[in-house]
Amino acid sequence: MLNPGNNALALRIAETLKNRCTHETLPGAAEDAGFSLGEAVSKRDRVLAGLKTADRKTLGAIAQRIGTRFADFNLEETGCLVLEEGEPPITEITRRDIAKAFGHDLAGERLIDEVLKPLWPIDSMGVGFISGRSLTQQIVQHMVLNPTDWDAEQLFGELGAFTCSRSRFARLLEAVMHPLARRGAEAQRLASELNEILRRDGYRLEFSGEASGYPGYGLSRLHRGVAGAPKNLIFASTGPKPELGFADAVNNDIVILAGAEHCLVFDRPISRHGLLWSELVGWWSEQQPDERDAAKSLGLRLRASLASLGEQGLFDTYFRRYRPMLESALPALVPQVYLHYDPAVVRALKHRASFPRQRMDFLLLLPNRARVVIEVDGQHHFSRNDRPSLPAYAEMVSADRDLRLAGYEIYRFGANELVGAGAQALIERFFDRLFQLHGVGSTGTAAPPHVGSEASR
Structure with missing residues (x-):
């Protein structure tokens, strides 16, 4: 029996699959997400029957996968946040200090929308009753045509990057620290500055590979670890x-x-x-x-x-x-x-x-x-x-x-x-x-x- 919190997440998963799948495609979508359908008549009830024994972490992983598959940003993000429950966060204070370190140059040599679109649905964000402009259009206005209007801290606020999942924030950092964005001495200096900020929360940017001889970075938990690499x-x-x-x-x-x-x-x-x-x-x-x-x-x-x-x-x-x-x-x-x-x-x-x-x-x-x-x-x-x-x-x-x-x-x-x-x-x-x-x-x-x-x- 699911508890109320898990039941709410299971219902969101069920509603998404009900709306996005036919009876014929539903079993494959469930299998890809990591669970089997239960016995019931409606699509929604078949999903709920299959999820009734799932624990919270399992539901989070399923939600994350289904959200990614169907480009459902909110469901994917909910799944990520559930998976990260109980783990050390990257706090808003740290995220604001990171934004200040970037100033007005978040994307470096990359196009800012090229960096953001794989992470946030910026084409549909920001459109409301008062403003008919999407967040993409506002970013172009305030960061491309007028590059000193918005700094990274303002952008983080518009995106919700101060409260988003740690995994999404990590992917943002990895994208803007990619050699396509910045490289050489500037990238090394910025990586060192960011690591001084991240270490307060127990994280750091580490070398994760290279492109054309330039290092790329990935976000990692700080563990004391053992010096040197295992050899035999x-x-x-x-x-x-x-x-x-x-x-x-x-x-x-x-x-x-x-x-x-x-x-x-x-x-x-x-x-x-x-x-x-x-x-x-x-x-x-x-x-x-x-x-x-x-x-x-x-x-x-x-x-x-x-x-x-x-x-x-x-x-x-x-x-x-x-x-x-x-x-x-x-x-x-x-x-x-x-x-x-x-x-x-x-x-x-x-x-x-x-x-x-x-x-x-x-x-x-x-x-x-x-x-x-x-x-x-x-x-x-x-x-x-x-x-x-x-x-x-x-x-x-x-x-x-x-x-x-x-x-x-x-x-x-x-x-x-x-x-x-x-x-x-x-x-x-x-x-x-x-x-x-x-x-x-x-x-x-x-x-x-x-x-x-x-x-x-």
Whole structure:
């Protein structure tokens, strides 16, 4: 049963589809938006029946998709705002200071309507009983023919940019910071100035690619993250530690000298967006070209590296819930990842101590250089020879401190938490909150959860 707020959004979705679709085209539109129609006679009731179990975030994603498909600005914007609920906003104060930084030159070398029309329906905005002129016509009058009439702050007010969704405001910033708009020293200076303003709300403009050698910028959440880019992932260990060497030490290209059958090595570049499950599956399909179902084959190979029921439960719940929800935007949950690689066997060391915590139970590489470590603690984490050990515990928390100071996030579960009644709900609550914290799947770029779909790994 939908609550009143969700019911109002579901009704808006239903009215839009009723007015824009025939009975024949309605099922395809619903499928594209991420839900299945229910049993009813009218188009409106079929939609409402299909949405009756949807949560608020799912409704927001559906609204955003339908609004985009049918050029319904208000519905799309409502969906974006719902998806962003509970996340740090870009405040009106920050948006006004950004407008002041642009002054009278928002679009740079681009045409102002070229920048705005993909984001706002300016041809239909502004037309009213008193004024018969559209916002497009007013912008031409006050920013093109008379370029000092309106500055960016005035324009933001006319557009509603002070209160629009964060994702729409981000797209505006990315458009006016594109190399087609401004480049070179001026773009770098302005990006630095904007970042000083944005950082107050926890955001920044980051390099997102280049055009003809000039940088483009994308809006990102500020996370401390880890300095440097990941270069090699050695993971999914199922046996003795492999022996590694450098095929090319200059390029940091590694080669497995022995034990290759017991681990995997992902050596592709990892972008600022992190590592996605779809990217890991693409890599695996090249390693195993004869596999018909690369995703299933990789999932089974990764699961084989998990020794405890707690680890297996966390892994299974993650993919069962989030793979159908996030689809191609699902972050890869990478098990048994080597962090410190000590080439020596611990028992053979005499002249020095071994590296602590050579392996992590799970690693997520999330956007903005965030690296999340998940540990499932069994008895061996705080005991030696089956007896409680303060030195063992001290070693563990010391290693935690070092990782956090390097920018990693660490979350620990007791193994008993992840088995039995309540384990699935606990795991889902954790990942829901983690993904909200890092903005995973919240901007409408990921496919929405498919209401009523069967999860499969």
